[in-house]
Amino acid sequence: MKEEIFDIAVVGAGFGGIYAAHRFREKNLSVVGIEGASGVGGAWYHNGYPGSRVDTDSVDMYSYLFSREIYEGWLWTERYAAQPELMQHLNWVADKLDVKRLFRFDTWLRESHWSSEDQRWHLKTDRGDQIACRFLVMCTGNLSEPKPVPFPGLNQFKGEWHQTNRWPHREVRFKDRHVAIVGTGSSGVQAAPVVAEQAEHLYVFQRSPHYGVPARNGPSNVEKQRAIARTLDEFKETMLARPTLPFGQEDRKRAAQYTPEEQQERLERQWAVGGHAMAYVFEDIGINLDSNAIASEFVRRKIRERVNDPTIAEKLCPEYPIGTHRLILETDYYECFNRDNVTLVDMREDPIEEITETGIRTRGNHYDVDLIIFALGFKAFLGAIDSAGVANEKGQTPREIWARGPRTVFGLMTPGFPNFFHPTNAGSPSVLGPLIVENEFHVDWIADCIEHMRRSGYSTVEATEEGADNWGRKSAAVAQNMLRRQEDNYMVHVNPDDGSRIFQPWGSGMATYVPEVRCMTERDYEGFAFNT
Numbered sequence: 031m032k033e034e035i036f037d038i039a040v041v042g043a044g045f046g047g048i049y050a051a052h053r054f055r056e057k058n059l060s061v062v063g064i065e066g067a068s069g070v071g072g073a074w075y076h077n078g079y080p081g082s083r084v085d086t087d088s089v090d091m092y093s094y095l096f097s098r099e100i101y102e103g104w105l106w107t108e109r110y111a112a113q114p115e116l117m118q119h120l121n122w123v124a125d126k127l128d129v130k131r132l133f134r135f136d137t138w139l140r141e142s143h144w145s146s147e148d149q150r151w152h153l154k155t156d157r158g159d160q161i162a163c164r165f166l167v168m169c170t171g172n173l174s175e176p177k178p179v180p181f182p183g184l185n186q187f188k189g190e191w192h193q194t195n196r197w198p199h200r201e202v203r204f205k206d207r208h209v210a211i212v213g214t215g216s217s218g219v220q221a222a223p224v225v226a227e228q229a230e231h232l233y234v235f236q237r238s239p240h241y242g243v244p245a246r247n248g249p250s251n252v253e254k255q256r257a258i259a260r261t262l263d264e265f266k267e268t269m270l271a272r273p274t275l276p277f278g279q280e281d282r283k284r285a286a287q288y289t290p291e292e293q294q295e296r297l298e299r300q301w302a303v304g305g306h307a308m309a310y311v312f313e314d315i316g317i318n319l320d321s322n323a324i325a326s327e328f329v330r331r332k333i334r335e336r337v338n339d340p341t342i343a344e345k346l347c348p349e350y351p352i353g354t355h356r357l358i359l360e361t362d363y364y365e366c367f368n369r370d371n372v373t374l375v376d377m378r379e380d381p382i383e384e385i386t387e388t389g390i391r392t393r394g395n396h397y398d399v400d401l402i403i404f405a406l407g408f409k410a411f412l413g414a415i416d417s418a419g420v421a422n423e424k425g426q427t428p429r430e431i432w433a434r435g436p437r438t439v440f441g442l443m444t445p446g447f448p449n450f451f452h453p454t455n456a457g458s459p460s461v462l463g464p465l466i467v468e469n470e471f472h473v474d475w476i477a478d479c480i481e482h483m484r485r486s487g488y489s490t491v492e493a494t495e496e497g498a499d500n501w502g503r504k505s506a507a508v509a510q511n512m513l514r515r516q517e518d519n520y521m522v523h524v525n526p527d528d529g530s531r532i533f534q535p536w537g538s539g540m541a542t543y544v545p546e547v548r549c550m551t552e553r554d555y556e557g558f559a560f561n562t
């Protein structure tokens with residue numbers, strides 16, 4: 031097949047890729063979009079499991095903000111939009127912007143090599159496309175590549191099984207069936223109460239309990255959306271200047287500045303508000319163990335109050351400091367363990383040994399099931415970039431360059447990879463930020479950078495080694511005191527030789543990130559090198 035030539039390739043057709051394709055075409059670049067799924071939607075295309083919805087408020091934290099017409103043209107129906115509405119929304123936006131025709135769907139990028147000879151990326155897809163492009167933009171998401179199922183024996187299972195993050199686009203029946211959900215992160219916790227309502231019996235396999243707090247979903251605040259629409263540009267600047275905080279949490283103080291009664295009052299108020307408010311109840315909750323312990327114990331008490339059987343309640347109570355793993359927003363999750371048709375299987379006491387023909391064998395039991403739902407999470411940050419076979423001229427992969435933790439400038443470019451951009455990746459607020467606005471910010475930065483290159487006659491841009499050293503130091507400094515850095519989870523990279531712990535996202539949110547990016551960009555793109 032003959033190699034086709036484009037200015038820019040955008041990989042992924044989620045919130046990021048849709049906007050990127052539109053923005054780059056506006057800049058008169060020839061754009062090719064590559065998307066493995068059969069349509070637009072990104073995370074929402076793949077995560078159609080029961081109960082799937084956002085966990086940040088749609089109206090202010092989870093909307094495109096680049097176009098008034100789009101923002102006010104879609105009034106969200108719920109406080110936390112559900113997956114079907116997100117899919118409708120993204121299809122509506124992609125049609126409105128007329129970007130679907132730029133994308134090749136059902137097409138996975140599998141090889142991507144840079145050649146300095148013609149200063150282009152050379153791409154190969156699983157459908158045999160061969161594409162050369164000057165710029166490669168990975169809107170592939172930081173939580174998009176599923177973790178594989180690690181249990182032996184899956185191929186002998188005679189029932190049906192699915193991963194929450196590769197959910198099929200057809201109805202899956204739960205009624206009259208024995209169902210297992212393996213994993214109790216956000217997806218497992220969202221799915222369990224919905225499945226429990228329909229299944230004959232539900233087994234919830236839990237490795238580690240997490241803090242779940244009531245989402246308090248309900249109708250969306252249309253008045254608020256209309257008010258934001260009236261001053262959308264100013265609102266977007268507010269979003270870009272925000273610490274990692276839900277709206278309404280700005281007046282908080284350190285826990286010790288409240289009396290014990292005031293602390294409890296405040297905790298109850300946050301509990302009633304619902305959502306991520308609980309992770310921000312005190313100003314020092316993320317850096318002070320004593321302050322954190324007050325909130326952690328409060329939520330554990332609530333869990334104990336909601337679950338009838340004290341032994342099960344105890345198994346559902348996490349021990350780590352609250353907020354050091356992403357808080358889980360739930361609706362009736364804990365109450366579902368009061369149902370006769372729901373069983374909690376604690377994998378710390380009774381780990382899964384294998385999948386059998388008829389179900390799941392743990393060390394001490396066998397559970398006969400018709401359907402297994404694996405809610406195991408993602409290969410975060412670089413997973414999708416690995417899957418696209420990205421290599422520079424020396425044959426190095428980004429993962430090799432990141433061997434001791436993320437090595438980037440702005441979380442957007444990795445040294446040694448010219449004209450290669452990875453929006454919303456580690457080194458930026460990433461999974462801790464409002465991801466739609468972050469995507470807009472990064473895509474705008476790339477568009478401006480390409481414009482700068484065009485005006486100055488440059489062919490390539492690359493993050494420098496010195497720039498990455500400098501950015502790494504800044505990123506480490508903002509995360510230095512975070513309790514989060516001490517917890518083992520996907521956000522923390524641990525170097526086994528010296529035990530150093532690198533917090534992968536930029537820890538203090540857009541409020542400190544955006545001014546840094548703007549300031550270094552104004553200083554003639556500090557941290558980057560351009561070549562003709």
Ligand SMILES: Cc1cc2nc3c(=O)[nH]c(=O)nc-3n(C[C@H](O)[C@H](O)[C@H](O)COP(=O)(O)OP(=O)(O)OC[C@H]3O[C@@H](n4cnc5c(N)ncnc54)[C@H](O)[C@@H]3O)c2cc1C
Nearest residue numbers: 042044045046066072073084085086138139170171174465
């Ligand atoms: C259940 C769930 C709930 C979430 N809730 C929130 C929330 O409340 N707030 C929030 O800010 N974020 C949330 N997120 C994070 C979510 O990923 C982002 O909000 C947003 O979807 C990111 O958009 P994106 O375009 O960057 O990436 P994605 O939406 O992840 O899209 C990436 C696309 O790239 C495609 N792709 C990947 N590799 C390749 C390849 N090699 N070739 C071709 N195509 C490829 C994938 O198929 C996918 O369609 C949630 C995620 C999930 C899964």
